[in-house]
Amino acid sequence: MAIKELTQEKSSCHHCIFTSFCQRAAPASPLVSGRQLLKRRESLYSYRDAFSHLYAIKSGAVKTFHVDLEGQESIHQFYLAGEILGFEAIYLNHYPFSAIAITNTTVCRIPYERLINLISSRPDLNRHLLTSISQRFSFGQYVTAPTADQRLSAFLLELSRRQPDCNTPIELDLCMSRQDIGNYLGLAAETISRILSRFQKNRLLVIKSKKIKLLDHTQLQWIAQDGLAKSGSIY
Amino acid sequence: MAIKELTQEKSSCHHCIFTSFCQRAAPASPLVSGRQLLKRRESLYSYRDAFSHLYAIKSGAVKTFHVDLEGQESIHQFYLAGEILGFEAIYLNHYPFSAIAITNTTVCRIPYERLINLISSRPDLNRHLLTSISQRFSFGQYVTAPTADQRLSAFLLELSRRQPDCNTPIELDLCMSRQDIGNYLGLAAETISRILSRFQKNRLLVIKSKKIKLLDHTQLQWIAQDGLAKSGSIY
């Protein structure tokens, strides 16, 4: 399948803010100390591990999460190709979440001290870094939306914005499980499933197991902003 | 009242990461372009305003928010004395939220370009900045907790951690309205009110209108992590 191959080969180096500093992670890179290949479910780091590196995702996807006393997982964030994770650990000097790959994933390891040192000599790097961080603050602002419909449609739209080089920009690679989405949005996995089914029934999208094609972008945006999603329930 | 005076006079310059660069916002400061006094409800910036400054809160508190199509407000974040806001605007070059003071507030204006330039000559500033940003990523990770009890107790505990120089560290200045707290946590204002009342009845805290004294920190932490808050309902 052409799609599958494309997904696997898709590398986001040209979207990565470090691209001009890493020389494609060559041994002599001043910034990147190496690459790491992770299979699905493999751990990148664990809660309370000592902080030393940031990670730039070259391909694949990673989730950060907590497990509560009852074994219930709560997702803190998803990270897609081209994005950077690990910032949360800076002020604590350890990682406050665990991180595992949710697909086969390649990450570039960025020693924090090296990054800091490089910034003083390269002001443009600093600008890129702050811009990237800035973007992160806009993620997931919809997780407290009053209805499940709003949360899920906003989530799908955000994913489609973040997914780099989508050949058709409306085709989504839903690499995380329904349970993960639910945990991220504060909803049950069954609720995610039900809403997706209903959205499909109403021609807003098409589900192909792990892939989703968004048909009515406009309507979804309308729902995300609560265009009478509560009252009408026509979707 | 001693408490009231303390609250008003409380300035967080010694907690501010910029403190050694601002010379108390003297005219010749290399970083801070000036101070701004805001009365309660006064606007600091509005959605879509062009980005130019970050703001460090010297005293008081600010909320950032969105108003949806139906006029419903949704709070993005609260910022307390000693904290910095405006980061979200960097990558868009405009502010993605509106910001208004929720008490009488003093902020220091930090021109972003000046900050960027200063960083290249002062690596320690960079380190402080990234540490401060790092901390921000941990805020509000509880807003998708399954029960309202969990969300609210986690919120109160976070506030008590963030509130600088609390003379008695368990006495909270709840400067935002119940409605604001609700909008932040994805709950109705009535729910906030009900839970606070119940917590008070069960000796977890004492409500004095806008001030709250946390009595049983341990129990609240237990609830925040869902120590049988669902099943028991003994609180």
Place this chain on the structure above:
DNA sequence: CGCCGTATTGAGCGCTCTCAAGCTAGGTGG
């Protein structure tokens, strides 16, 4: 082909919302 994790779908319950009615506190003017 058969297995197991994941997803879907259904039924019933419960938490939280909505709507509505008092209540409280702080500010204003006489």
Place this chain on the structure above:
DNA sequence: CCACCTAGCTTGAGAGCGCTCAATACGGCG
């Protein structure tokens, strides 16, 4: 100084959305 006035808070009753539990279907992988 006090009565009023208004915004915010509290409390109650009923409805509904999303959760839980459970059964079934799907799909990837051996």
